Amino acid sequence: MLPVIEIDLAAPTPAFRQIADAIRAHLVAGRVRAGQQLPTVRRLATDLGVHHNTVAEAYRLLAGEGWLDLGRGRGATVLSRATPGASPEAAERFERRLGELAAVARAEGVPAESVRERLLALARAMLAERRRA
């Protein structure tokens, strides 16, 4: 199965954030491995129908997190990256985004049971991945 990312250009979340989040999800799940070349900025921008700068911004974000090596003329290469221990800033950032998501879920009427099941499934998958690693 091809690793596919999906974004919604009508969503309030900026497109570069959606792209970075979608690629990161593949990276942490191991569907895209170290050493693999990601599509060039121009190719991904064409495929998603967004401006080149939007994809470049997403790649820079992931490079800043240590996931990608952005060599000039070579595109983006996935790096082997050990998961660091969460810094207090990262933990705080995560809490804030989780809070924002919970507010969206409440505003849109997503049942609490569904949120709980989804979060538990995600946590179980993360634990399983850590055991495999």
Place this chain on the structure above:
Amino acid sequence: MREVGIWVVGLQGLAVLQVGAAYLLAPRAAGGGAWFGVPVAPGFAATAEGGRIAGGYRRAVVGWTLASLVALAALALLAADAWPGLAAAGLVTLAQVGGCTAAWSAAHRASLPHAVPTPGSMIRRASLGPVTGALRPAMDLVGFLILGAAALYLWSRWDQLPERFPVHWGPSGPDRWGTRRPADVFGPLGFGAGMVAMMVALRWVLAWQLPAGATPRAQATRRLGLDALQGTGWFIAGLTAVGALTPLAGGPEVVIVGAGVGMLVLLVASVVALVRLSALPPDPPGPPPPAGALRWGGLLYANPEDPALWVPKGAGLGYTVNLGHPRGKLTLALLVGLPIALSLGLAWLTS
């Protein structure tokens, strides 16, 4: 020269069959949740209403195709020895395309009440894997090699070329002559090389601009479009080469038989490609376009809010230009204008 006229009308018949096959196979090849450009529930095709819409569409396409073939047969019998008859044969093919497109629009309208709501309005998918169906530059050389081989053959047989030979035929026989000089002998090959170069350029520009596709079906559709352009380039090269060899190899019959063989190969190749496309797993249903984004009965898409130049087609097969994009109108004008300019150039050269 009546036989030549009959053969020309026969070639139009092959084109009519090709158009009919493409329209019959298009709904199946589109796949996914798109049903005549309308997102419908899975299994809708198997319902009574789905069967009624598809049956009506099939009957209309088959009807237009058969009517066009009958009209062409009548023209071949009654008017193949005059230019108006041959021109009318071209109009028959145009009428068939118009009729089949109208049948598609009617099926689209009949399907609209069965549309299901789909999430989002501008969802885009992209694969992180390598692009399949990459351009094969060596294959682009084939057309030029065919023309080069013909030029080499003519040059090696220069002494056997007649001093004066026909270069154009009308319904009453040859009506334009050339002499044994490089411009007349190699001129058609040069024009063919220009046409092939334009096809190659168009293919490369489209390969550069078109989304690579996020699913096997989308990638195969892209590959099919690019391969069709390549096949057309080879066809033009082969036909031009055969035409340039007529001073040595015979009259217009050779060109007509060559065109017939080429068109048959293209017909079989396109039917095989569409059938193979139909067998691929269906794509997830695409989101409906935002309200007001569709123009001309759903044939065109214009949405200034959408940053994409190329957007997935409502029919689910391939991409279309977003006319709301700053470069949308220019891109569409080039896509429509280039083939028209090529046809006019060819008509001017052979008139």
